[in-house]
Amino acid sequence: MKAIFFDIDGTIYHPEIGISQNTIDEIHRVQKLGHKCFIASGRPTGFISKEVKSIGFDGFVLANGAHIVTEGKTIDSLTLPYDETKKLIEYVESQGYEYILLTTDRCYLKKESPHMYEFYAWCNIDMDSLCNDYDLDEVLKKTIKLEIRYNKKEDSVGLIERLGAFFYEKHDDSLNIEVSNIDTSKGHGIETMLNYYGLDVDDSYCFGDGANDIEMFKTVGHPIAMKNAIPMIYHHASIICEDVLHDGVAKELKRLF
Numbered sequence: 001m002k003a004i005f006f007d008i009d010g011t012i013y014h015p016e017i018g019i020s021q022n023t024i025d026e027i028h029r030v031q032k033l034g035h036k037c038f039i040a041s042g043r044p045t046g047f048i049s050k051e052v053k054s055i056g057f058d059g060f061v062l063a064n065g066a067h068i069v070t071e072g073k074t075i076d077s078l079t080l081p082y083d084e085t086k087k088l089i090e091y092v093e094s095q096g097y098e099y100i101l102l103t104t105d106r107c108y109l110k111k112e113s114p115h116m117y118e119f120y121a122w123c124n125i126d127m128d129s130l131c132n133d134y135d136l137d138e139v140l141k142k143t144i145k146l147e148i149r150y151n152k153k154e155d156s157v158g159l160i161e162r163l164g165a166f167f168y169e170k171h172d173d174s175l176n177i178e179v180s181n182i183d184t185s186k187g188h189g190i191e192t193m194l195n196y197y198g199l200d201v202d203d204s205y206c207f208g209d210g211a212n213d214i215e216m217f218k219t220v221g222h223p224i225a226m227k228n229a230i231p232m233i234y235h236h237a238s239i240i241c242e243d244v245l246h247d248g249v250a251k252e253l254k255r256l257f
Contacts, residue, residue, distance in 0.1 A: 002204070027055060040190060045067065064186055065189030148176065152175070160177075223239075225240045
């Protein structure tokens, strides 16, 4: 049995085409051969679209490894440190930034967040998972990831100065920062999943295209980069497949299995 991990955005999903039927068919074929197929994404549970859920993956490494689910249950989760996160939110609110709190089951976003609502509507997420009526203190106790949308590029300097207790990913082409527990990564999540199923590293494969996939590429035995991946990914890949718009995942699964 092999374990195959798939990133979503830019790997199996593209906003122009969604997820191709060829990709879905190949995932099902590989599963019928007895292999396990998992999602490994920066997205939390609430950001996994119905389209992705309907495919029938064997499990999920979510929120960059902060939440691991298989066989219908959570086998590991890692929350953000409460005190440091509360201080960070106090600063974010004082600056008038938008933010969303992500837990293992829901996403908490204030009504007064026009930029974020517009962005997530475009991102192919399950909008039913968004909640805008909540007790902040209670949600902070179970937050596994935080996303912040600041107002202008120079705002990132003061914000980053306050992220020493966290792992963060800044997107240079936007005004967004993703904040996670400093001890988590997709690699950590994959190790947890492999241990759960008693699989060796050499029995693991992954497909990815972005910076948050690098730890995943360093962890699995056979890392596969999409042709549309960022350049730094190529240095960590053993295989480069076709891009997402040309059924790269489907073609490589057919070749490998």
